[in-house]
Amino acid sequence: MALLEVNGLSIYFHSRNGVVKAVDDVSFTVDAGETLAIVGESGSGKSVTCYSLLDLLPKPPAKIEAGTALFDGIDLLSCDAAQMRRFRSNDIAMIFQDPMTSLNPFISIGEQLIEPLIYNEDKSARLSRSDARLRAIELLDEVGIIDSEQRFDCFPHEFSGGMRQRVMIAMALINEPRLLICDEPTTALDVTIQAQILALIKTLQQKRDVAVIFISHDLGVVAGIADKIIVMCEGTVREANDAEGIFYRTEDDYTKKLLAAIPEGAKVMPNRAQVDNPLIKVQNLKTYFRDYSTTPAGHIKAVDGVSLEIQRGEILGLVGESGSGKSTLGRSILQLAPITAGSIHFDSIELNKLSPAKLVPWRRKMQMIFQDPYASLNPRMTVYQTLAEPLLYHSLANAKNIDQQVQQLMDDVGLARINMRKYPHEFSGGQRQRIAIGRAIATKPELIIADEPVSALDVTIQAQILDLILNLVEKHNLTMMFISHDLSVVRYISDRVVVMNKGVIIETGDTEALWADPQQQYTRDLLAAIPLADPKSERLRRLSR
């Protein structure tokens, strides 16, 4: 008998606007020690399926309409609250997507870690605080937290994202569960951290013989760890097979679409960069932030002496991990962050010498696209207002031709004109990013700085947005700086790449040359961390480590 056997699971969401079939007749099994990956886009029902197993769905609106989920022969969907708490305490653990919000900021790491032990639903299994502490410190060591004894009493904000995810993993494993559910555990993390966390989950799983359900929107991420994969779309299972079957022998169109969306290989568009005709010239730029809490000197050196040029027509990729200073560099170039020293030239004008009033016409020429299309659009403005505002502010349109110009923008970014009067919340993530791109190109800029524009999006949407950006760059003759932590995306879009770490440039080079022959160890580590969308080569790579 399988450890977990889900049969005919259907979950509907009942809302005022009608019934949404979030999960519709889903069945699968997981054996002890096995890894099942559930892959699908946002809204495919993959997370809802797993949350229902631990009764974590808000009810209402969610309602389980049909199906069973037998764990050791007991139905998880119909057991009472105390039995469910027993399962959560001892048998099934979960790791969530965002380690930044999944830990309680008011309670120390150590206290949160030992809670499953000291409040165990089975009173006989409860440990004393001091025993629990010993167990927790041991486990923190195992998941790779250095100085675990000192760090036991720290609060979550004193940990980086990767460290918090390690703590989450330790917390999930502390009662030695037999099933571990991971909901996109690496989506919010840098590639190098992602590689470490994936390896950690795999190692711990093999050592402890835990069954794992791994949820992801990205087939590339699961290639190396999944034994079986089910592909979900709109609440139903599209395909279920072993990993190699999905990657090498799939017949399903949707799976093929997911596989095709994984950014891979070199840029297909020609390099349009002009030679020795820089649009942007950054010299010895330093941007420091005041901060008393971390360093006695009271400064964070976000950007610490960077010099670079962006040629006209070039797409320059800027890669680095969180905290490398790449976003600050982008904001400094656009004069959105006050710089400490150095200079930034746009053409022959030194931007950092201009007063805010004098800067206005230059602002029109340089625009930014932000990472989170949910947060960067004003929720109280319609698409029309969002797109019309920059046009009217910079006098690029008048009352007569504004409608026509906004419509033109909507066409450019691939949004249907009938959506013009809608508000941001009525759109999906990908559509919102199209609106944000439309707003950025509205003023007919020469330079666009795109800060992680596709990081918050599903792979399939990501591929569409990348192609949209490439087309617009060509059509409008743009120069672009593309900031990302995702190296595959950067390779797909950039002519030249700059690698940043700790506020300084590590390495610069033409994209393909850099990929073929990275000069610095840091760059080599970054490249080695990219997950390969190919189970066989992933396995070889893991064996060679």
Added chain:
Amino acid sequence: MWRFALNRLLQAIPVLLIVISATFMLVHSAPGGPFSAEKSVPPEVIAALEAQYNLDQPLWQQYISYLGDVVQGDFGPSFKYSGRTVNELIAAGIPATAELAFYAMMVALIIGVSAGVAAAMRPNTMQDYVPMSAAMLGICMPSFLLGPLLVLIFGIYLEWLPVSGWGDMPGDKIMPSITLGTGYAAYIARLSRGGMLEVLSQDYIRTARAKGLSERVIIFKHAMRGGLIPVVAFLGPAFAGLLGGSFVVETIFQIPGLGRFYVQAAFNRDYTMILGMTIFFATLIILFNLLSDMLAIWLDPKLRHQARGNN
């Protein structure tokens, strides 16, 4: 943290100076004076009295000498209660008022927090609607209505509690405390409901559930710390409000507290008394706001960390 406190105390100096100057100008520009009573008093007597209290000097001189006294903590003699200083009168009234404010605060916190938390645990059910409607009623009901109503029911019809007094009979402190605390209880209930709802929708509460913790641990340990921060921030202004706003309740229940002195002083044009009480309350408001801000910082590990770094 101490640097933050010192900063705020230094900022309080100009605030107090403005309060003193504005009040001084206002009381002196109001028509009438402390000695213009109904009874006609010979002009010589008034002149002698005014000379005794320096009221015959130019206004700016009075202002300067008053400021000098205040800096030394001396609010001067009362004009109406001859032979007693303002300091003495405040000291005489403060115990009853402070005690009343403290009990009222306990009433407000116990009722408010439990109602708010209970409501947040089952939003949009009867467990939410009933306490929240009661809270709305509590906010709308002025204390000059609630006080007599309580007196009528519990004092006169049921004869359970004494109808007035303070510390004279057992149980005579109950009704005043409830009368004064109810409005604040209602406000705290709404604040804690909002704070708890916000926190209960956070990802880390889902994590706590997934760990197998019981609802009790989730509410009391995981949710309350963050959920009640708005309440803590409200405590300072609320306490100052309780101290200063007790006049109506003190009048209804015949309590020898500060509030009654304050209003009588205004009617009597008792210049030094009005000024002294105003400065006293302004100082309390500033201090309590500072205390509740410091408490809110201390409760949030992230802010605590930064505050420590600031030293």
